[in-house]
Ligand SMILES: Nc1ncnc2c1ncn2[C@@H]1O[C@H](COP(=O)(O)OP(=O)(O)O)[C@@H](O)[C@H]1O
């Protein structure tokens with residue numbers, strides 16, 4: 001099963017005792033590169049791009065679903081740990097593939113719950129799997145379950161590219177479990193969520209994401225400088241939570257965008273929905 005990469009532009013952290021009510025509000029978008037997961041008979045091993053890996057969310061799901069005798073194989077077009085929702089993609093793909101074995105009639109929202117809880121417990125995500133489940137350009141208005149996600153229709157979706165440049169890795173857990181970061185993120189995130197609801201366009205999403213990464217201090221100097229160099233595009237910012245630049249552009253700007261970057265990953269917007 002394929003699960004698209006997900007880029008969060010800005011978010012707000014909500015922590016409750018119940019992992020189902022824990023999550024994030026915020027805004028993100030899914031891209032046409034992501035993670036494909038399959039399961040096959042085995043001894044509960046996890047593979048990520050052909051390397052055996054003790055990947056927390058996948059391990060959490062294998063334990064929770066109590067299924068033995070299967071290996072989980074993830075093949076990702078995007079790097080892990082770079083703010084592209086790869087951990088969420090692995091979690092959702094694993095839940096779906098194991099759920100299919102356990103009970104093909106299993107309600108897809110139940111599988112989403114399993115994936116969400118595994119991300120929250122591992123500290124690898126708060127809202128990615130919601131964005132990946134609904135697909136496209138989504139505003140998460142409430143954290144966790146029951147989902148309250150507004151999917152924004154994108155006019156002429158196929159005009160746009162989302163170009164990604166990885167500058168490094170960042171452990172999501174180091175930020176979303178740090179009280180100092182939580183305070184900064186929530187102060188700015190709350191304000192910007194109100195802004196996007198007034199004007200839910202892709203260009204405004206990019207502009208608000210840039211404000212978010214700048215005001216929270218999450219943005220690296222290198223990425224801020226690249227964003228300035230890319231001011232001719234439809235918007236540039238840092239993918240949360242990674243050391244990753246993402247740029248929105250169309251055919252008119254793509255050539256100039258690529259001339260600024262060293263190792264660009266060219267994506268399109270992906271709108272598939274799983275529910
Ligand atoms: N080689 C590895 N072996 C086991 N776990 C890894 C390895 N590399 C990364 N991880 C784990 O993968 C998870 C990545 O989660 P996250 O930072 O949210 O990634 P993403 O931004 O791609 O969703 C973290 O728990 C990290 O510790």
Ligand SMILES: CC(C)(COP(=O)(O)O)[C@@H](O)C(=O)O
Nearest residue numbers: 008024083085125126127241
């Ligand atoms: C931004 C983040 C908290 C982490 O995203 P990633 O680094 O891609 O796991 C995401 O889960 C979200 O809630 O929007």
